[in-house]
Amino acid sequence: xxxxxxSRALAAFALSASLISAASAQNSAPQPVPIVSTIPEPQxxxxxxxxxxxxxxxxxxxAIFQVRQTxxxxxGKPLILLYPQWLPGKHGPRGALAEMTGLMIRSGGKxxxxxxxxxQVYAFHVDVPQGTTSVDVEFQFTSPIRESEGRINxxxxxxxxxWEQVAFYPxxxxxxxxxxxxxxxxxxxxxxxxxxxxxxxxxNRIDYGITSFETLVDSPMFAGPHYKKWDLGHxxxxxxxxxxxxxxxxxxxxxxxxxxxxDESLLLFGAKxxxxxxxxxxxxxxxxxxxxxxxxxxxxxxxxxxxxxWDDNMSERGLLPHEFVHSWNGKFRRPATMWTxxxxxxxxxxxxxxxxGQTSFWDLVLGARSGLQSxxxxxxxxxxxxxxxxxxxxxxxxxxxxxxxxxxxGARKPKPFASQARGEDYYNExxxxxxxxxxxxxxxxxxxxxxxxxxxxFFGVRDADWxxxxxxxxxxxxxxxxxxxYDWAKFLDTKLRQPGQPAPLAGIEKGGxxxxxxEEPNIxxxxxxxxxxxxxxxxxxxxxxxxxxxxxxxxxxxxxFKANIVNGTKIIAVNGYAYSKDGxxxxxxxxxxxxxxxxxxxxxxKRFTQIDIAxxxxxxxxxxxxxGQGKTAMDRLLSPRRIK
Numbered sequence: 156x157x158x159x160x161x162s163r164a165l166a167a168f169a170l171s172a173s174l175i176s177a178a179s180a181q182n183s184a185p186q187p188v189p190i191v192s193t194i195p196e197p198q199x200x201x202x203x204x205x206x207x208x209x210x211x212x213x214x215x216x217x218a219i220f221q222v223r224q225t226x227x228x229x230x231g232k233p234l235i236l237l238y239p240q241w242l243p244g245k246h247g248p249r250g251a252l253a254e255m256t257g258l259m260i261r262s263g264g265k266x267x268x269x270x271x272x273x274x275q276v277y278a279f280h281v282d283v284p285q286g287t288t289s290v291d292v293e294f295q296f297t298s299p300i301r302e303s304e305g306r307i308n309x310x311x312x313x314x315x316x317x318w319e320q321v322a323f324y325p326x327x328x329x330x331x332x333x334x335x336x337x338x339x340x341x342x343x344x345x346x347x348x349x350x351x352x353x354x355x356x357x358x359n360r361i362d363y364g365i366t367s368f369e370t371l372v373d374s375p376m377f378a379g380p381h382y383k384k385w386d387l388g389h390x391x392x393x394x395x396x397x398x399x400x401x402x403x404x405x406x407x408x409x410x411x412x413x414x415x416x417x418d419e420s421l422l423l424f425g426a427k428x429x430x431x432x433x434x435x436x437x438x439x440x441x442x443x444x445x446x447x448x449x450x451x452x453x454x455x456x457x458x459x460x461x462x463x464x465w466d467d468n469m470s471e472r473g474l475l476p477h478e479f480v481h482s483w484n485g486k487f488r489r490p491a492t493m494w495t496x497x498x499x500x501x502x503x504x505x506x507x508x509x510x511x512g513q514t515s516f517w518d519l520v521l522g523a524r525s526g527l528q529s530x531x532x533x534x535x536x537x538x539x540x541x542x543x544x545x546x547x548x549x550x551x552x553x554x555x556x557x558x559x560x561x562x563x564x565g566a567r568k569p570k571p572f573a574s575q576a577r578g579e580d581y582y583n584e585x586x587x588x589x590x591x592x593x594x595x596x597x598x599x600x601x602x603x604x605x606x607x608x609x610x611x612x613f614f615g616v617r618d619a620d621w622x623x624x625x626x627x628x629x630x631x632x633x634x635x636x637x638x639x640x641y642d643w644a645k646f647l648d649t650k651l652r653q654p655g656q657p658a659p660l661a662g663i664e665k666g667g668x669x670x671x672x673x674e675e676p677n678i679x680x681x682x683x684x685x686x687x688x689x690x691x692x693x694x695x696x697x698x699x700x701x702x703x704x705x706x707x708x709x710x711x712x713x714x715x716f717k718a719n720i721v722n723g724t725k726i727i728a729v730n731g732y733a734y735s736k737d738g739x740x741x742x743x744x745x746x747x748x749x750x751x752x753x754x755x756x757x758x759x760x761k762r763f764t765q766i767d768i769a770x771x772x773x774x775x776x777x778x779x780x781x782x783g784q785g786k787t788a789m790d791r792l793l794s795p796r797r798i799k
Contacts, residue, residue: 194235194278195327197496202325203227203288205334205365210321212378213342213359218298218309222321227289234281234290235272235326236260239319239372239498244447244485246493246504246562251296251320252277254305258294262287277499278326296321299443306443312398313379313442315435315454316347319372319498329496333368339376347378348394350433350451372498373449373486377435385410387417390431397438398459405462415525416476418797420483423521425611426618428487434475438462446474448481450621458686470536470682472527477518483614484517485510491625507559508651509631512585516593517610519586523793530793534779535679537590537663540583541670542694542777545658548711549577554654555584571722575711584659588650590789591662595646596639597788598665605792608638663779667787674744674774690736694775695743696753696768700726704734714770720757727763728756740774747773 204227211221228234240250260267260281267290272278283290298320299305308315316339324333340360341347351374353364366374379396383403387393393413397403413434421427433452438459447454455474460467490506519536522528544550558580570576593606613634617624628647635643650656660670672694676684684691688702697713698706698720706724709716729738731754742753752767781787 190274192274193233193280194237194272194275194499197329197500198327199329199332199496201332202328202334203229205336206322206324206368208318208322208335208337208371210316210337210339212309212314212316212339215309215311215314215342218300218307220296220298220316220321222292222294222296224292224323225289226292226323226325228283228287229325229327230288232327234283236269236279236281236292236323237326237497237499238277238279238323240277241495241498241500241502242319243373243493244449244481246502246507246559247566248501248563249566250277250498251305254297254299254320256295256297258292261291261293262289275499279323292323302443306445307441308443310398310439310441312381313377313396313437313439315437315442315445316349316376316378317454318375322368322371324368324497326497326499330369330372330498331367331496334365335368335371336363336365337371338362341378342380344380345378346380346382346396347376348382348384348433348435349376350374350431350449374452375435375447375449375454377437377454379437385413387414387434389417389421389427390429391417391434392432393434393436395436395438398441402438402459402461402463406465409462409465412526413475415795415797416479416521416527419521419524419795420476420479422796423517423607423610423615424483425615428617428619428621429482430619430621432479432482434479436461436475446478448478448485450482450486453478453481468682468686469528469532470679470686473518473522473536476521476525476527477514480514480517480521483610484514487620487622487624488614489623489625491627494623494625502563504559504562505556506626506628506631507562508555508581508585508588509626511579511582512555513589515582515586516589516606520792524795524797526795530790532678533793534668534789535677537587538670538677538777538779539679540587541658541660541663541779542672544580544584544587545660545670545777546694546710547574547577547658549575550658551655553577554656555581555588555651557654569722572711572716573708585651587659587662588647589662590792591650591659591665592635592643592646593792594662594665594788595641596635599639599641602788604639607796609634612638663789664782666789666792667781667783668779668789669782671778671780672775673778674776676776677778680776690739691776692739692743692774694777695772696770714768718766718768720766721759724757724759726755727758730754743770743774746771 207225209223238250238252240248242249260269268282270280298309299307343359347361351363351366355362377396381397381400383395385393395403429451435452435454437456438461439456440459442456444456445454455478457471492503495502519533523530523533558577561579596604632643680691690700692698693710697710697715699708701707704726706720706722709721726734728734729742732738745751746753749771752769755766757764757766
């Protein structure tokens with residue numbers, strides 16, 4: 156640059172900087188207001204007396220729970236009431252505070268002032284007069300009435316009571332140290348079941364014995380007029396409610412498969428961490444779907460055909476095995492960073508690939524061993540996951556362990572391009588990685604050991620201990636090495652903590668199978684499409700369609716993606732004819748010649764467009780195909796252990 160020009164430019168820059176500095180000196184420039192928390196840290200100390208909780212759940216027409224609580228006040232300490240926010244099993248801050256209304260707090264008949272904490276908005280500061288020994292709390296929990304408002308948990312024929320939605324607790328205490336005596340009034344003629352002790356039934360009111368607030372929150376209720384129960388042995392009960400009594404017509408062999416699940420689970424773990432266990436199962440088209448684990452129970456819903464069309468819904472029967480396994484994995488054994496002393500302390504979810512991932516492995520294994528699912532169905536489900544991860548673009552940038560944070564910030568909200576963003580893959584990809592671990596142990600031990608031995612050593616310790624035994628990454632590695640020496644730290648770190656890993660197919664291949672692609676869906680995919688009334692073209696065009704031919708997912712960088720198709724696009728016509736599933740199938744097959752484009756007319760935002768998709772790969776669905784002869788290692792893994 157010419158020296159003169161450079162000199163002038165430098166002078167201009169200096170002048171500009173001077174002007175900016177002068178202007179800045181005249182602008183307002185605030186400093187942050189410090190955030191000072193006045194909410195005490197939880198301590199493992201009791202309240203002066205038990206809380207009293209009374210819930211009136213009779214208003215099923217408006218789905219409103221009326222709540223009354225008496226909460227002891229500690230002398231000389233401020234009263235701060237907390238509404239549960241960080242909830243076990245939900246892996247994130249899912250407290251239903253928005254539905255809590257009408258909060259009134261009184262003492263001696265006098266209304267007390269309360270103020271919501273401006274930072275921790277689940278906390279309420281209460282002005283209590285000196286000498287106050289307890290306060291009376293009243294509020295309503297306005298349960299969602301429409302799906303757009305949240306999960307529906309009250310219908311004319313069923314309800315799901317989650318105690319954390321209908322109770323406050325005082326700050327400054329571990330929830331296990333807070334005693335509470337709960338009661339609930341149900342609609343006349345309804346039966347309610349919760350894994351709480353000391354139930355005393357008077358008319359339509361149930362009074363329970365004193366328990367800890369932690370146990371209360373961990374012991375939800377299902378209730379309804381159409382109810383039946385079955386004894387599954389070992390103090391395990393299958394409690395079932397239905398929209399109509401006709402859906403409770405279970406056959407003996409169907410209940411036998413559930414009994415086998417209990418038997419196989421106890422054989423696997425070798426210990427019990429509950430005195431009794433209540434499966435709470437709602438067969439419903441009205442109540443919101445759920446599958447949620449608890450130490451002595453689980454909340455589950457399936458469709459009304461669960462029993463009456465048994466042969467057509469095998470793909471749905473992995474839920475109860477999954478939630479039952481959680482009594483050992485997730486409730487008794489829990490990552491140290493996921494156990495919290497109260498429901499205001501955030502959870503750190505990094506080890507969900509053990510908590511949920513290995514549970515997802517065992518639910519498939521126990522589904523097959525018990526007969527709730529066939530070996531073919533389990534292999535088809537693993538094939539689905541193997542196919543998904545074999546072609547998932549998002550794995551390049553995001554590790555499996557990083558997806559464990561999704562429940563906190565993603566909240567299971569639909570994503571525009573889920574294959575690129577990834578979601579909660581710590582469930583199903585981890586299942587395949589634990590399959591790899593099982594097959595690695597079998598190979599190294601020449602068939603004398605398996606992941607069953609890890610399950611017994613890790614989850615089956617301390618029989619009859621109903622508490623929580625925490626662990627960390629090193630404890631998992633130590634136990635694996637005690638079962639079969641290997642570099643398990645590197646194995647787990649590489650496959651779970653590092654992005655850009657190959658598809659997790661090694662366990663399938665070591666187990667005597669391989670991933671292949673066929674034009675016909677596997678039995679798992681076929682049943683899912685039938686139940687969901689959708690059309691899965693993930694591995695061909697890269698889209699899925701609902702019953703109205705609207706796109707519900709688009710695979711990143713797929714043929715559909717490259718043609719600018721996005722979620723919400725509706726296919727109007729295929730190759731000049733009105734859309735039909737058969738018509739689109741025929742068009743995909745015809746395009747295999749490489750000369751015939753797939754011509755679509757689509758509608759998006761009231762605009763119609765013709766799109767030609769250049770795709771010649773045909774229909775593609777994942778399957779597992781055996782690679783050898785005789786009984787494979789995966790076959791042995793899925794075989795029953797109990798003597799029939």
